[in-house]
Structure formats: C-alpha cells, structure tokens
Amino acid sequence: MNVLMTKKKTPSGREPAKRLKTARGRTTSSSRWLQRQLNDPYVQKAQIDGYRSRAAYKIKDIDDKLGFFKPGVTVVDLGAAPGGWAQVAMERRVKKVVGIDLLPIDPLPGVVFLEMDFTDDEALVALEREIEDKKVDVVMSDIAPNAMGHKQTDHLRIMALVELAYDFAINNLKPDGIFIAKVFQGGAQQDIVATARKDFKTVRHIKPPSSRQDSSETFFIASGFRKV
Numbered sequence: 102m103n104v105l106m107t108k109k110k111t112p113s114g115r116e117p118a119k120r121l122k123t124a125r126g127r128t129t130s131s132s133r134w135l136q137r138q139l140n141d142p143y144v145q146k147a148q149i150d151g152y153r154s155r156a157a158y159k160i161k162d163i164d165d166k167l168g169f170f171k172p173g174v175t176v177v178d179l180g181a182a183p184g185g186w187a188q189v190a191m192e193r194r195v196k197k198v199v200g201i202d203l204l205p206i207d208p209l210p211g212v213v214f215l216e217m218d219f220t221d222d223e224a225l226v227a228l229e230r231e232i233e234d235k236k237v238d239v240v241m242s243d244i245a246p247n248a249m250g251h252k253q254t255d256h257l258r259i260m261a262l263v264e265l266a267y268d269f270a271i272n273n274l275k276p277d278g279i280f281i282a283k284v285f286q287g288g289a290q291q292d293i294v295a296t297a298r299k300d301f302k303t304v305r306h307i308k309p310p311s312s313r314q315d316s317s318e319t320f321f322i323a324s325g326f327r328k329v
C-alpha cells in the first residue's frame with residue numbers, strides 16, 4: 102500500500118515536494134508516476150479549473166498561439182478520452198466536436214464521442230457519417246499507444262497512428278484547414294513533414310509550455326490546407 106509522505110517546510114519556506122513510499126520503502130515505477138502526478142502543477146490546476154485532463158492545457162497553449170478554435174468551426178478529436186481537448190474546443194465556442202477513443206468518455210454537450218478503434222475501417226465510416234457537409238476545419242490527434250518505454254519503438258508506434266490521422270485529415274479537411282498531432286521526437290517524421298509541406302502552406306512543431314520538459318513529446322502542426 103502506498104503511503105503519502107509529508108515533510109516539514111524546507112529552509113527556504115517552500116512546501117516540500119510530495120513523496121510517495123511503498124509499504125516496503127521501495128519506489129516502484131507506478132509510484133514514481135503517481136509522485137510526478139502529485140507534484141505536477143498542471144494536474145492540480147486541471148482539478149481546480151474543472152478539466153478532465155492536464156492535456157487540456159496543451160491544446161489551450163497551441164490555440165492561444167494559432168487561434169484555430171473559432172465560433173462555427175467543426176473539429177475532429179482523435180484519441181479524445183477523457184475529453185480535455187474537447188472541453189477546451191467547446192469552451193472556445195466551436196460548432197461541433199466529433200471525438201473518438203478506444204475508451205468510453207463521459208458525455209459533453211455539443212460533442213459526439215465514438216468508442217471505437219481509429220485504426221478500424223468502421224471507425225472511419227462512423228467519423229465521416231458524423232461530419233456535417235463532409236468537411237472539417239480542425240483535425241487534432243492526441244492519440245498515443247501505451248508507451249513501451251523504448252524511445253525508438255514508442256516513436257515508430259505513434260508515427261504509424263499519426264500517418265493514419267494525416268490521411269484522414271487530407272481526406273476530410275476544408276481548404277485552409279489545420280492538422281495537429283502529438284508526436285514523439287525521432288527519425289520517422291521526415292516523410293510526413295515532406296508530404297505536409299506540399300499539402301499545407303505552413304508546417305511546424307510546437308512544444309507548448311504545459312508539455313513536460315522531460316518528455317520527448319512535441320506537436321506537429323500543418324496549417325493552411327491546400328485543397329485540390
């Protein structure tokens with residue numbers, strides 16, 4: 102059983118970091134994860150602000166910079182659970198969000214959530230059925246397969262999903278639309294970057310302030326879709 106260890110204030114007067122100790126006094130990888138969660142200011146902020154995930158702040162940071170959540174736009178949210186990105190989109194008055202995830206998601210007004218595997222053909226059919234007038238302004242993907250802990254393997258596994266998300270985007274975006282996808286840094290991005298430079302006016306990577314500095318996560322963003 103995990104026991105939350107609290108300490109006296111540090112000599113500087115700051116609250117000490119919260120520490121977890123297992124019953125046997127050993128730190129396991131799961132308790133390290135929990136310890137990081139307990140000490141993450143964005144986790145605490147999300148609880149206070151009523152967001153379902155700390156991830157909400159990443160899309161907030163990116164939208165603060167690029168301003169794609171506009172009233173009236175339609176958004177597809179790939180890997181949407183538990184719904185933090187969709188919350189931010191609706192808060193910023195987009196018209197509709199269609200989200201998909203392997204996991205069930207609590208309902209959110211204005212949002213259609215599909216509990217499906219995005220890699221299945223039926224998922225593409227179901228998503229396209231939900232998209233009014235067949236076109237969307239924003240395709241955003243926070244899809245992440247369970248991390249294996251091996252940097253290059255994790256990079257390749259997420260890139261396979263990002264490529265599928267990219268194909269979905271170019272088949273469904275309106276002219277001038279934007280594609281945003283979480284990636285982990287690594288060598289397999291060159292192909293998608295080269296393709297995106299032809300399909301979109303601007304291609305960039307953004308590491309939002311709310312993304313953990315010790316994570317290789319970054320966001321691939323292609324904007325100004327050149328619809329042919």
Ligand SMILES: C[S@@+](CC[C@H](N)C(=O)[O-])C[C@H]1O[C@@H](n2cnc3c(N)ncnc32)[C@H](O)[C@@H]1O
Nearest residue numbers: 154156180182183184185186202203219243245
């Ligand atoms: C980091 S979470 C998304 C957090 C979300 N953006 C938010 O703000 O709450 C990544 C999600 O990708 C989902 N996922 C992974 N592989 C998937 C797949 N093949 N199809 C659908 N969802 C998938 C996971 O179930 C997980 O919920």
